[in-house]
Amino acid sequence: MGERRIPVLALKALGRSPWIIHFNTGACNGCDIEVLAALTPHYDPERFGVLLAHSPRHADILVVTGALTKKAAIRLKRIYEQMPEPKYVVAVGACAISGHAFRHSYSVLGGVDKVIPVDVYVPGCPPRPEKILEGILKVVMKARGGEVR
Amino acid sequence: MSAVKVLREMGVEVKEVRPRRYVCEVPREKLHSIVSSLVRKLDGKVYASSIVGIDRPEEGVIELSYNLWVLGECLVSLRVKLPRDAPEIETITDVLPGAYPHELEAFDLLGVKFIGNDKLREPAFKPEDMPPGTYPLRKDWKLEVR
Amino acid sequence: MSYIEIPVGPQHPALHEPILLRVKVDGEQVVEVEPVVGYNHRGIEKLCEVNSFIRDLYICGRVCGICNIVHATCYAQAIEEIMGREVPPRAAYLRVLVNELERIHSHMLILAVMAEIVGFESLFMLMMRDRERVMMLKELVTGNRVLADYIIFGGVKRDVTPEKAEKIKRELDYVEQRMKYYKSVFEEDYALRRRLEDTGRISAGDAVKYCFVGPVARGSGVKTDVRKEDPYAAYDEVPFELITFREGDSWARMMVRVEETFQSIAMIRYVLDHLPQGEIAPKAIPRKLPPGEAIARAEAPRGELTYHIVSNGKPMPYRVKIRTPSFLNIINSPVLFENAQIADVPVIFASLDPCISCMDRVLVVDVRKGKAKVFSMKQLSRGELRW
Secondary structure, eight states: OOOOOOOHHHHHTTOSOOEEEEEESSOOSHHHHHHHHHTSTTTOGGGGTOEEOSSGGGOSEEEEESOEEHHHHHHHHHHHHHSOSSOEEEEESHHHHHOGGGTTSTTEEESGGGTSOOSEEEOSSSOOHHHHHHHHHHHHHHHTTOOOO | OOHHHHHHHTTOOOEEEETTEEEEEOOHHHHHHHHHHHHHHTTTOEEEEEEEEEEEGGGTEEEEEEEEEETTTEEEEEEEEEETTSOEEEOSTTTOGGGHHHHHHHHHHHOOEEETOTTOOSSSSSOTTSOTTOOTTSTTSOOOOO | OOOOOOOOOSSOGGGGSOEEEEEEEETTEEEEEEEOOSTTOOOHHHHHHHSOHHHHHHHHTTSOSTTHHHHHHHHHHHHHHHHTOOOOHHHHHHHHHHHHHHHHHHHHHHHHHHHHHTTOHHHHHHHHHHHHHHHHHHHHHHSSSSOOOOEETTEESOOOOHHHHHHHHHHHHHHHHHHHHHHHHHHHOHHHHHHHTTSSOOOHHHHHHTTOOTHHHHTTTOOOOHHHHSOOTTTTTSOOOOOOOSSOSHHHHHHHHHHHHHHHHHHHHHHHHSOOOSOSSOSSOOOOOOSEEEEEEEEETTEEEEEEEEEOSSSSOSEEEEEOHHHHHHHTGGGGGTTOBGGGHHHHHHTTOOOGGGSSEEEEEETTTTEEEEEEHHHHHTTOOOO
């Protein structure tokens, strides 16, 4: 259960903290509770300056969970459009990546990249909070032109 | 007074499927009065756990199973068969207002009309690109597995 | 009191935000609340008809991530009843263990979220930190923090060794001690009580008529719990108290969950001390589904969960009906908002334990001003109704 080491220097060089906004497009909430857990003291996201923004207009990174339901698709697009540049998207969980078990449903379109561009995919059902946090930080490194494995 | 006793006194045939599970076939016109009598005679200790719509095209019916939980006792399933080309039945929301979500869902996904429930609308649960009149839980609505 | 409905613009703000509630207000007074449905509809029941009953176990285990084990348990029970299959005693006890672990983490989550709603950030953080212990125990027993696919037809997939049992007991001792502190906060903190008390009151009779289930009904004094009235797994052998409160308000609903957490901890200890010997699963997983029908019920953390399955002997079930507790509690919630103030809306809503991602934004329509705007639950809770 060890944590991957993230070069903290690269992040501190960013000069400001990445604000994230979280949106659920039709998830079972499994990924959502792990996203929430990632924002709590046990995982200490604040050492990286990761904070929850109050509105899309103040966010740098959009964290999306859930199989993309048709009803949520328009809303997801809208939230993405409201975010100022530069902006990045992290798709958390198998459902956000492809629709997973629900991809054949009449109300599901598939993964979230059907309507918005995705920068980092975090696989899992659900992924662990450490992995979600790592996914968010990979976006930061990508933004700085850093190496993303 | 037990629920089974109340039902039998009303002339309803009650079958025990297993402990705490009873099934009764009831005609459409009697459903409302049976539910209403049950609620009254059992001092309001009954609620609608679910209303399950089952499409049976080979029989030409849509069957509704009114699964009522009697507090501290048992589950009573009142089975009603509605003609598939005109599935309509009186609402029970006047007696059990909490049955509204069940009726809304059966209306939206199966096309069952609950007479007297004026808060039914579609699309409610199903997505907006499914026009009114599309009932995905019917057997003749095929799901494309992509 | 009458009011005039003023049509709100050509662009409905609701289309742009993920919302679950539409609230009509006259100033600060709530006039009407309407839950928005369909947002999370994934067409699961239809999916169940085109997949085998074995695959459906994995689909149904993903209906709700917070109480996934309860869904898997309930679905498996319905299938086992159709098959005429009993679960070995050791597996029945283990099912109780994991279902109660699920209850503890779920209750701690909504208690923490409620703390955050009323502005008690530090309480939220503390509870979430302590909840991590329970998540770790879930992983210890089932193999994963959240979704583990631990339940199979006829039993469970993993056993508990004596070493694991000791670890579980030690961690639960810690969680219990912390929960005693949290209980005292919910009972004694003046600000918390003032926000929660007297909001969203409903009588026992109305709670039944409006088909509220779980802690929502028990908070109004309704003595209903599937584990007591309709026992499944080993619930007829594991002793516990059915918790009710009389007040019928948001505070009572949260206190039911606080007390249930203690009951769950005691139940897990009992299970570990009385775990029957024997196998945990059949040697051959049953692969044929005979014709038949079953209605299974389980007590999820949010209330009664029920699966009604009809089989015609084919591997793909003829009908799978899933009725979650939130389906009833949320869609029937408007009655709880009568005479509420707008700042009470997030508190009353959270007391129903809705899924957390739905706990975000609310569309507020002021009928007098003829304006509509989307606010976050936090803004409403703090009285930040800025137009």
